[in-house]
Amino acid sequence: MEPNIAYIANLIGDTARSRMLTALMADKALTATELSVEADITPQTASSHLNKLLDGELLIVRKQGRHKYFQLKNRQVAELIEHMLNVSASISSPKIVTGPSNERLRKARICYDHLAGELGVKLFDALVREGWILERGSEELVLTAQGHRSLSQLGIDFEVLNKSRRPLCKACLDWSERRTHLAGSIGKWILNDALKRQWAHQDLDSRAIQFTASGLNAFNKQYRI
């Protein structure tokens, strides 16, 4: 038999569960209670949903004291959610409502482990313009020799990155901008570096990334945005 995609899709296809999954796209482990708040349901209901998601192997859980920390099982699952976000965003009928909290999400947010939103797209454009990465076709990205040099100077350790089997650069479609932004281990490094330098911090309650005024300046300068 072919794999049963209805099972997985049905799992994601519930409003409460899909909200939990989307919340977990921030790549942060969340507790059952936090997720119940996120999904706007009671803890009992959340407990039932979380068990289903565990059964379906979309989540993993770590127990710490009286807390349970849930997170997405792996990158494959995260990429599936991302894919669904993209397809959903390209649909016309259920209109996308604009709100104040979404303004921040649209500006800059975390997409599993790299920067997305307006700033993510700007970053990508700048890297291409400066010749650090090269677009081959519309989906394939290549790091140039110059990009390698420049990023090394910024402190990236390619020795470490090359050890992982993950590609350095990867194109990721942005659902709010409908444009490409940078994923892959370099994308991850750039976000982590900005957080480490305290140019920005992640919102406690959402996937939004808040840049400080000076942090944004430094970030823009560093990447010629």
Add this chain to the structure above:
Amino acid sequence: MEPNIAYIANLIGDTARSRMLTALMADKALTATELSVEADITPQTASSHLNKLLDGELLIVRKQGRHKYFQLKNRQVAELIEHMLNVSASISSPKIVTGPSNERLRKARICYDHLAGELGVKLFDALVREGWILERGSEELVLTAQGHRSLSQLGIDFEVLNKSRRPLCKACLDWSERRTHLAGSIGKWILNDALKRQWAHQDLDSRAIQFTASGLNAFNKQYRI
């Protein structure tokens, strides 16, 4: 608001609808009745499901006389389904049952527009071994100069392929083999070429690709499998 992934997921998450979608992965337009047979439901029920899939913009339809031909809306949708097949296949609980008709599917099948299954993986391995394509990391593929030469000799027209914004080579994870096979416009060309040369033909009732004995020989020889 973030895009509503529950809506799309819920659409795919019904057994009947998911069967229809999987059937359409063969990239062939099917009529409403054919799809109702595929999903094992009455035409009335199928009609209702197909309308929902149209509303959700997962399908498009062409009317021809008293027939209605449905197909997947675009490659993005097909890739989403493929992604779900992969995630589903990597789940342990709902075991994959082996059956006679699946034997053929596992050997060689169409994955939207390129070759998948055992033969697809073998093809990929051969192309890498012969140095026609290069694996960078685990997901990124590059066409080598030698690959360009060799494929040109086989009749591929890179002028045409380069016009499309689609990447030449792309890695696609195979749900039955759990290994990489070749997608992208070259993958598409190779399959089409084999069909054109009548080395193989597509099953009428499924996504299986049937090679003739001599066709398989020629195919293996051409690509050093």
Add this chain to the structure above:
DNA sequence: TCTATAGTTCGAGCAACATCGAAGCATCAA
């Protein structure tokens, strides 16, 4: 030991929706 918090299990209520029979419309081929 007592209390507060995190998470669970059970059961009942309720709404959503997949399903099909019956009947209807549209098209094609005589």
Add this chain to the structure above:
DNA sequence: TTGATGCTTCGATGTTGCTCGAACTATAGA
């Protein structure tokens, strides 16, 4: 015009499963 085929609309039925209140277990802290 008649009959056959493809597809749809309508209404009734039944099941699934999301939901929460109530009561429970488990852990942490004092």
